[in-house]
Amino acid sequence: MKYTSQMVAKPYFIAAIALFVGQILFGVIMGMQYVVGDFLFPEIPFNVARMVHTNLLIVWLLFGFMGAAYYMVPDEAETELHSPLLAKVMFWIFLAAGVVTILGYLLVPYATLAEITMNDLLPTMGREFLEQPTIIKIGIVVVALAFLFNIGMTILKGRKTVINLVLMIGLVGLAVFFLFAFYNPDNIVLDKMFWWFVVHLWVEGVWELILGSLLAYVLIKTTGVDREVIEKWLYVIIAMALITGLIGTGHHFFWIGTPGYWQWWGSIFSALEPIPFFMMTIFAFNMVNKRRRQHPNKAAVLWALGCSVMAFLGAGVWGFMHTLSFVNYYTHGSQITAAHGHMAFYGAYVMIVLAIISYAMPMLNGRKAANSMKAQIVEMWSFWLMTISMVFITLFLTAAGILQVYLQRMNGDASLPFMVVQDKIEIFYWMREGAGIIFLIGLIVYIASFFVGRDQPEAEMPK
Amino acid sequence: MSQAFTKSMARNIFYGGSMFFFLLLLVLTFDTVESLPKTDNRENLTEQVAKGKHVWENNNCIGCHTLMGEGAYFAPELGNVYKRMGNSKEAIIAFIKYRPKNGIPGRRSMPQFNLTDDELDAVAEFLKYVSEINNQNWPPNIQG
Ligand code: HEM
Ligand code: HEM
Ligand SMILES: [Fe+2]
Numbered sequence: 001m002k003y004t005s006q007m008v009a010k011p012y013f014i015a016a017i018a019l020f021v022g023q024i025l026f027g028v029i030m031g032m033q034y035v036v037g038d039f040l041f042p043e044i045p046f047n048v049a050r051m052v053h054t055n056l057l058i059v060w061l062l063f064g065f066m067g068a069a070y071y072m073v074p075d076e077a078e079t080e081l082h083s084p085l086l087a088k089v090m091f092w093i094f095l096a097a098g099v100v101t102i103l104g105y106l107l108v109p110y111a112t113l114a115e116i117t118m119n120d121l122l123p124t125m126g127r128e129f130l131e132q133p134t135i136i137k138i139g140i141v142v143v144a145l146a147f148l149f150n151i152g153m154t155i156l157k158g159r160k161t162v163i164n165l166v167l168m169i170g171l172v173g174l175a176v177f178f179l180f181a182f183y184n185p186d187n188i189v190l191d192k193m194f195w196w197f198v199v200h201l202w203v204e205g206v207w208e209l210i211l212g213s214l215l216a217y218v219l220i221k222t223t224g225v226d227r228e229v230i231e232k233w234l235y236v237i238i239a240m241a242l243i244t245g246l247i248g249t250g251h252h253f254f255w256i257g258t259p260g261y262w263q264w265w266g267s268i269f270s271a272l273e274p275i276p277f278f279m280m281t282i283f284a285f286n287m288v289n290k291r292r293r294q295h296p297n298k299a300a301v302l303w304a305l306g307c308s309v310m311a312f313l314g315a316g317v318w319g320f321m322h323t324l325s326f327v328n329y330y331t332h333g334s335q336i337t338a339a340h341g342h343m344a345f346y347g348a349y350v351m352i353v354l355a356i357i358s359y360a361m362p363m364l365n366g367r368k369a370a371n372s373m374k375a376q377i378v379e380m381w382s383f384w385l386m387t388i389s390m391v392f393i394t395l396f397l398t399a400a401g402i403l404q405v406y407l408q409r410m411n412g413d414a415s416l417p418f419m420v421v422q423d424k425i426e427i428f429y430w431m432r433e434g435a436g437i438i439f440l441i442g443l444i445v446y447i448a449s450f451f452v453g454r455d456q457p458e459a460e461m462p463k
Numbered sequence: 464m465s466q467a468f469t470k471s472m473a474r475n476i477f478y479g480g481s482m483f484f485f486l487l488l489l490v491l492t493f494d495t496v497e498s499l500p501k502t503d504n505r506e507n508l509t510e511q512v513a514k515g516k517h518v519w520e521n522n523n524c525i526g527c528h529t530l531m532g533e534g535a536y537f538a539p540e541l542g543n544v545y546k547r548m549g550n551s552k553e554a555i556i557a558f559i560k561y562r563p564k565n566g567i568p569g570r571r572s573m574p575q576f577n578l579t580d581d582e583l584d585a586v587a588e589f590l591k592y593v594s595e596i597n598n599q600n601w602p603p604n605i606q607g
Contacts, residue, residue, distance in 0.1 A: 042574055046571070050535055187508060188593060259494075
């Protein structure tokens with residue numbers, strides 16, 4: 001580690017992992033509620049568990065992105081971070097806001113939370129993923145601005161690299177599109193339409209820039225491939241991401257009261273959205289094959305490669321599966337959507353954050369380049385446990401989804417009611433829960449990897 | 464990637480391409496917002512409907528249900544529930560009102576929200592309004 005201020009990344013990474021555990025615990029609770037309907041009812045109703053699950057996901061990914069930026073930006077810019085103190089202060093504010101929000105969900109009824117946070121003054125609550133009280137949303141904006149200022153100043157005073165620039169564009173975009181969370185008109189069609197300016201333009205827009213930049217950074221560091229080559233790839237990937245993803249937003253405007261022409265725009269452009277993900281896979285494998293040096297951190301390389309593959313599968317393949325309007329007419333809002341959401345989020349964003357943590361953490365813990373072989377082996381076990389169980393979660397949900405669509409939507413007059421269908425496909429929900437528990441075990445193994453082999457020497461640079 | 468294709472070409476495609484398609488998105492968005500009055504049933508967007516939307520949001524109904532296919536997949540689609548319940552606001556109100564506080568043993572249950580009569584009417588009015596939005600005939604059938 002060249003710059004001491006990179007150390008501020010460490011608490012961000014630790015918080016990210018801790019919240020990840022919370023996310024998965026609530027995922028397992030919901031998985032149980034799917035099959036044992038009254039599990040924890042009425043103490044933790046499903047909707048509460050779901051808010052905790054999804055909001056923790058977003059928050060820990062944001063912690064991961066911020067930690068990644070604090071680690072990477074000084075290194076790339078070849079200068080100390082503008083203000084490590086600001087980064088530390090913002091860490092505690094963001095963590096406090098996150099914890100308070102989750103406790104709010106769990107401890108009081110949601111309507112009470114809306115009331116005591118005076119949601120009526122500026123109603124923004126009660127929409128999927130944007131459930132946070134308005135005051136918390138304002139806090140998120142403040143933290144985001146301070147964060148952008150801090151890394152922006154660092155970039156300005158240091159060496160300008162494409163990787164830093166792309167990260168910065170992505171992060172600014174993230175903050176800008178979040179502002180649509182404050183727009184919540186009485187007209188539900190307008191509300192839904194602009195809700196996607198946060199959600200879609202995040203995961204299929206600006207977050208892909210963040211993903212591309214972090215992936216490029218880890219690859220440069222671990223393969224030693226020429227920067228020129230990597231940067232060229234990065235530009236092409238993010239160009240394709242935005243060229244397809246911006247108009248691709250239209251795949252959410254098929255059935256919400258928006259004009260029919262979106263079926264053309266949305267289908268065509270979103271059908272091209274797998275391209276940047278496919279390019280990321282080719283890119284990652286190409287760079288690793290052309291590597292100029294061996295890096296002792298095998299685990300980090302594994303996460304980076306795995307990320308590129310799983311992002312392509314989850315976003316590219318599973319996204320394409322239901323993105324054409326005549327398919328989406330039947331699959332819209334079914335377990336197919338959930339299947340895709342899980343693998344895409346895991347493959348693209350969970351795995352890139354774990355890749356950067358894997359790369360950076362040894363240095364943050366005072367190692368030269370990598371953990372001991374023993375720790376890495378445990379970490380690689382957790383990679384396979386989590387990744388394979390996520391593949392199975394996706395497959396089981398896809399099977400459930402196909403049956404659901406068939407029984408509930410494609411069976412003419414014999415189509416069955418929602419709850420009847422849910423009973424019929426229960427077996428797949430049991431299997432999903434099983435895979436979910438393996439995922440949780442994988443996560444425990446992952447955490448264990450930070451505590452084993454600490455007294456052993458660093459892994460050797462392979463010959 | 465080949466040598467003839469340089470980094471600055473790649474950079475220009477990124478800036479040019481994303482600018483162009485961002486502007487196109489703005490144009491299409493603008494056009495959509497202009498044409499929404501034809502489909503979004505705004506002539507029936509009364510005070511009571513607006514209030515119903517707040518009841519919907521303040522109780523996080525979207526945390527279990529979908530509305531026009533968006534939301535959670537734990538409980539039935541509600542964009543067309545007004546029609547599914549035989550075009551009856553009363554049926555919707557009765558359903559929400561009489562949910563057992565401790566749920567139904569072994570089954571997925573909806574919480575008892577203790578809504579006032581006015582809130583019940585508002586949320587039913589909201590669901591009626593949503594069911595009359597022209598959304599290209601989704602869902603495929605009444606089961607949602
Ligand atoms: C990493 C990138 C991606 C992530 C994290 C992601 C995640 C998600 C999530 C969470 C949803 C559900 C949203 C909701 O709750 O309503 C969703 C919906 C959807 N996604 Fe993605 N997605 C990604 C990329 C893609 C791509 C590349 C495509 C197309 C090729 C795609 C196609 C769709 C479609 C069509 C829907 C709507 C499903 C429905 O009608 O219910 N996604 N995505
Ligand atoms: C132990 C593993 C997990 C289980 C059992 C689980 C379970 C669930 C359940 C039951 C839902 C609600 C579906 C509904 O609305 O009816 C859900 C939603 C969601 N989960 Fe998970 N989850 C797990 C892991 C994860 C992971 C690792 C991620 C992120 C990578 C994730 C991301 C999401 C997202 C984005 C949603 C919203 C989906 C949508 O709207 O389509 N979950 N999860
Ligand atoms: Fe999308």
